[in-house]
Amino acid sequence: MSLRHALLGLLVDRTASGYDLLKLFDTSLANVWPATQSQIYAELNKLADTGLITIATEGPRGRKQYTITGEGLAELRHWLTETEPQRNVRSEVLLRVFFLGVVSRDQARSHLTELAAGFTQEENALRELESDIEWDEGDLSVYGRIALEYGLRFNAMRREWAEWAAGQVR
Amino acid sequence: MSLRHALLGLLVDRTASGYDLLKLFDTSLANVWPATQSQIYAELNKLADTGLITIATEGPRGRKQYTITGEGLAELRHWLTETEPQRNVRSEVLLRVFFLGVVSRDQARSHLTELAAGFTQEENALRELESDIEWDEGDLSVYGRIALEYGLRFNAMRREWAEWAAGQVR
DNA sequence: TGCCTCATGTAACCAGTTACATGATTAC
DNA sequence: GTAATCATGTAACTGGTTACATGAGGCA
Structure with missing residues (x-):
């Protein structure tokens, strides 16, 4: 709802x-x-x-x-x-990673580096969005910024994770 | 699919x-x-x-x-x-944060600190899961660990974000 | 004998997506 | 006049949830 x-x-x-x-x-x-x-x-x-x-x-x-x-x-x-927010668990990205054993190591590694590239792109898109918005002093701006900051941190975390994961595949 | x-x-x-x-x-x-x-x-x-x-x-x-x-x-x-993974955007947590302007500052701040507590709990649950699994040298273990590491990093990131966000509400 | 677990299935419902349909108003 | 935009709606379909239903086999 x-x-x-x-x-x-x-x-x-x-x-x-x-x-x-x-x-x-x-x-x-x-x-x-x-x-x-x-x-x-x-x-x-x-x-x-x-x-x-x-x-x-x-x-x-x-x-x-x-x-x-x-x-x-x-x-x-x-x-x-x-009311309690229902946590959103489903992640197609993770599901794919889970089954990377069915393809070659090379393919798995490049899958992960492509993921990292995608996250970097999303991060950049959000930074652009951030600079396009005219932030004022209202509540909407405060909480909008907080939500955007989440997106930035989320993508940074995912990028670092994907890079680390690619290194794990040897 | x-x-x-x-x-x-x-x-x-x-x-x-x-x-x-x-x-x-x-x-x-x-x-x-x-x-x-x-x-x-x-x-x-x-x-x-x-x-x-x-x-x-x-x-x-x-x-x-x-x-x-x-x-x-x-x-x-x-x-x-x-095939391309379709990125999962919907986040009820973020939607709620977006509209925190309709409740008092106090309520908003406690909402965010409760979020942080929830993320900490999830992180702990994952750590427990990690120590319960008997990891071997197979592919499934490699990729399973990578997926689990994602969960750990994700929750750490969300906890830090929620703590930071609570500080922003003044 | 009777309870628990194993084992599969169906029906009603809810949320979301894609595509189609229609028509009014405005701007050039 | 005609094209773009404003504006609302419906229908078919997909994926997922909850609840109900049924029965066989194993074990005490």
Whole structure:
């Protein structure tokens, strides 16, 4: 049920249509919780049905501008403070590493060095993103920076690990 | 389509029934690619239908002992060397951090320190796992260790990040 | 005899992806 | 006028979870 909370979270700071939210997902949440257009529109209708958001204004082209309700904000706070995040274990990268014994040592080693290269690239992409964002003093900036810092550290760790792992294959 | 490759990978080193594989998932793959019983049995039937595995022997209680076929091994190698791993972005932990602005600073800070504690616990659990396994000189041990090392580094990185992040919230 | 473990399967449901469909408004 | 963008929706499918169902074999 995280998508609904992501939508609620975005609606705290602004009023927005499905179309607006879709773009917000593609920019600010792309690396944290990606969502597709069909998913967003469906979930918004459910949220409106249960009263966690409401249509503030209707614009041209059937545009529906949503606002979060008191109930919605309460639900968001409840999710943040009262519920446990379910840890995300599945890793296709690790699954592949686990079975590298079925290919040659050379192939295994190059698999690992390619992984390292990919992580370096991701790290660079995040650094670029970091410099593109205009950070201000608001809460969103504080927590956005913290989330981005996670990405940077994560990729650095993975790169170092993949390099070390390539060295282990002899 | 990773579940099928996980099953193929496990069948490289042994012949096993669905029941055996279920237990293997719960032990060796629990932290990499968890799977449920219903999923495993369904996928095994599909794999047998497409000839990637076959029934070697049938035992008591309807037990079906599967072996990987030449085709199956080829498919596993193809997956490992020719296809790209799809990177796993969704992180509920990060999503929550992103929206910590809706709760008080105190609540946000304690959320982050609780995260740090959870990561420490996971790290300890992995260390225990590490000492429980009897590592030999085989490929599975080499790559198993590499996967486990990833887990250790990952949790250390997350712990340090969460501690740093708690300090950022003032 | 009766309980535990072994062993497989199915059905309903939820979340997410891809693709298709439709139409209004704006800007050139 | 027409092309790009705004804007919403639906349908089919895939992968995964939870729960239910059933029965055989081993052991005390």
